Amino acid sequence: xxxxxxxGEPPVSSSSFCHTTMSSSTPSTANGNxxxxxxxDRSPCGPSRVLHVRxxxxxxxxxxxxxxxxxxxxxxxxxMLKGKNQAFIEMASEEAAITMVNYYTAAxxxxxxxxxxxxxxxxxxxxxxxxxxxxxxxxxxxxxxAVHSGNMSLSGSATASDGGMMHGQSAVLRLIVENLYYPVSxxxxxxxxxxxxxxxxxITFTKNNQFQAxxxxxxxxxxxxxxxALDGQNIYNGCCxxxxxxxxxxxxxxxxxxxxxxDFTRLDLPSGDGQPTLDPTMQTAFAFKPPEFPxxxxxxxxxxxxxxxxxxxxxxxxxxxxxxxLFPSSHWSGLxxxxxxxxxxxxxxxxxxxxxxxxxxxMAPTIIHSVLLVSNxxxxxxxxxxxxxxxxxxxxxxxxKILFNKKENALIQMADATQAQLxxxxxxxxxxxxxxxxxxISKHQTVQLPREGQEDQGLTKDFSGxxxxxxxxxxxxNFQNIFPPSATLHLSNIPPSTTEDFLKDLFAVSGYTVKxxxxxxxxxxxxxxxxGSVEEAIQALIDLHNHDLGENxxxxxxxxxxxx
Numbered sequence: 001x002x003x004x005x006x007x008g009e010p011p012v013s014s015s016s017f018c019h020t021t022m023s024s025s026t027p028s029t030a031n032g033n034x035x036x037x038x039x040x041d042r043s044p045c046g047p048s049r050v051l052h053v054r055x056x057x058x059x060x061x062x063x064x065x066x067x068x069x070x071x072x073x074x075x076x077x078x079x080m081l082k083g084k085n086q087a088f089i090e091m092a093s094e095e096a097a098i099t100m101v102n103y104y105t106a107a108x109x110x111x112x113x114x115x116x117x118x119x120x121x122x123x124x125x126x127x128x129x130x131x132x133x134x135x136x137x138x139x140x141x142x143x144x145x146a147v148h149s150g151n152m153s154l155s156g157s158a159t160a161s162d163g164g165m166m167h168g169q170s171a172v173l174r175l176i177v178e179n180l181y182y183p184v185s186x187x188x189x190x191x192x193x194x195x196x197x198x199x200x201x202x203i204t205f206t207k208n209n210q211f212q213a214x215x216x217x218x219x220x221x222x223x224x225x226x227x228x229a230l231d232g233q234n235i236y237n238g239c240c241x242x243x244x245x246x247x248x249x250x251x252x253x254x255x256x257x258x259x260x261x262x263d264f265t266r267l268d269l270p271s272g273d274g275q276p277t278l279d280p281t282m283q284t285a286f287a288f289k290p291p292e293f294p295x296x297x298x299x300x301x302x303x304x305x306x307x308x309x310x311x312x313x314x315x316x317x318x319x320x321x322x323x324x325x326l327f328p329s330s331h332w333s334g335l336x337x338x339x340x341x342x343x344x345x346x347x348x349x350x351x352x353x354x355x356x357x358x359x360x361x362x363m364a365p366t367i368i369h370s371v372l373l374v375s376n377x378x379x380x381x382x383x384x385x386x387x388x389x390x391x392x393x394x395x396x397x398x399x400x401k402i403l404f405n406k407k408e409n410a411l412i413q414m415a416d417a418t419q420a421q422l423x424x425x426x427x428x429x430x431x432x433x434x435x436x437x438x439x440x441i442s443k444h445q446t447v448q449l450p451r452e453g454q455e456d457q458g459l460t461k462d463f464s465g466x467x468x469x470x471x472x473x474x475x476x477x478n479f480q481n482i483f484p485p486s487a488t489l490h491l492s493n494i495p496p497s498t499t500e501d502f503l504k505d506l507f508a509v510s511g512y513t514v515k516x517x518x519x520x521x522x523x524x525x526x527x528x529x530x531x532g533s534v535e536e537a538i539q540a541l542i543d544l545h546n547h548d549l550g551e552n553x554x555x556x557x558x559x560x561x562x563x564x
Contacts, residue, residue, distance in 0.1 A: 077137075103200075171217045397413070
């Protein structure tokens with residue numbers, strides 16, 4: 001039986017919507033009669049293209065409510081019940097409604113800084129033609145849908161150098177993190193950019209030896225606000241500088257939900273194996289080459305407080321027992337995050353994503369482990385020395401143990417937990433001797449040396465006193481030159497008499513494909529060499545770092561952010 005309106009509003013009763021885990025309020029009932037009848041066909045509890053929105057702030061506009069649905073498809077009708085702090089949204093398809101509910105179940109939406117709750121309605125359709133006060137809702141629907149349609153007809157790359165939003169601007173941003181002194185995860189990017197609107201999808205990757213990401217907003221206006229506010233900002237104090245550009249893409253196609261990519265509207269996607277593959281159509285959007293920007297380690301404040309308390313050097317990382325609210329007001333130079341329409345709530349990161357990444361104000365630190373578990377190694381080629389050299393690019397390795405009965409696994413003890421996090425961030429998922437290795441934090445606090453007389457086959461080594469540690473000198477320039485693995489290697493400590501042909505032959509004789517070579521113009525003690533692949537470069541670094549070049553010079557090899 002159809003429900004009757006009370007004072008031009010529909011009765012909000014238990015039959016108007018389906019109870020879900022999101023619903024906790026006591027349903028109200030109609031308190032009067034009206035000749036206006038709501039002509040919606042009732043259905044059993046379950047998915048419906050009509051959605052019920054609760055706890056809507058009374059001052060919210062029709063457009064703001066409609067914007068909740070726009071990211072997921074066309075909104076075909078709206079009914080505002082301002083007196084009851086509720087609304088009904090009708091989507092063009094049930095599929096769009098399901099995607100919307102799935103997304104907002106995992107990430108509660110906020111309107112005017114207040115949480116709102118969305119669930120399926122028991123109605124299959126909204127018929128509001130004969131209802132009063134529907135003019136504003138219909139006008140808002142037409143305006144929002146028109147703007148959304150216009151923005152999706154993207155032609156070319158858009159910029160907003162004048163500070164205003166251009167017609168046809170994309171909702172997809174391309175992010176580049178320069179001076180990647182501390183690891184930046186997908187979760188960190190999601191929390192930062194969610195302050196400006198609903199983030200639908202994120203893909204992270206490494207290109208031109210830089211950590212980059214593609215991030216799709218629900219609305220191009222959200223992307224515009226985020227670009228204006230965040231371009232040039234440091235994620236952490238003095239480092240991890242964000243460069244934000246509009247992408248030529250109109251949408252992202254995410255294949256896997258893992259630590260490299262995420263589709264927040266598709267919780268059913270598989271985790272995949274390794275990094276996601278970008279579609280060929282997406283590759284065309286990567287013609288932009290970021291300019292070089294000066295790095296100021298002392299005066300550039302960060303969006304987030306420095307993740308580690310040390311200055312130039314590494315310091316012990318800390319974990320957090322609960323979520324931490326970011327964006328202290330002092331970091332934002334007058335930017336009011338509270339004024340962003342449709343922004344999600346307070347920026348918090350759960351402890352699972354925060355561990356070892358950020359410092360908190362006034363919270364007692366909890367020490368986390370500095371031992372890494374490396375799995376899926378090639379047992380025929382790997383050695384403790386090789387792991388020491390490779391992981392030593394990202395911190396000082398104290399001990400390495402290849403497991404006696406499982407030689408495809410190893411434990412690596414770094415100098416502290418911060419260095420362990422950094423090595424894990426850069427080396428997890430890389431190919432080493434034909435195998436994609438997995439790097440995680442181990443439950444062990446230290447790597448034990450074998451007892452006297454215990455059979456070990458040389459699988460456990462103590463490197464705590466090694467002269468090859470790159471970071472034992474406080475303030476070393478090595479702290480500023482930590483980059484992800486790349487096909488281009490940086491060579492240094494080259495004797496003056498060493499020629500280009502000698503160095504190229506050194507790598508070629510060792511079995512590596514040399515594609516390009518270049519000495520530094522101002523300093524021939526340094527050079528760049530480009531090999532056939534990232535995997536080759538990783539293996540070459542292991543083989544040739546500290547190679548004796550004569551004249552009391554030992555070759556220093558590291559990954560480069562440059563290309564030849």
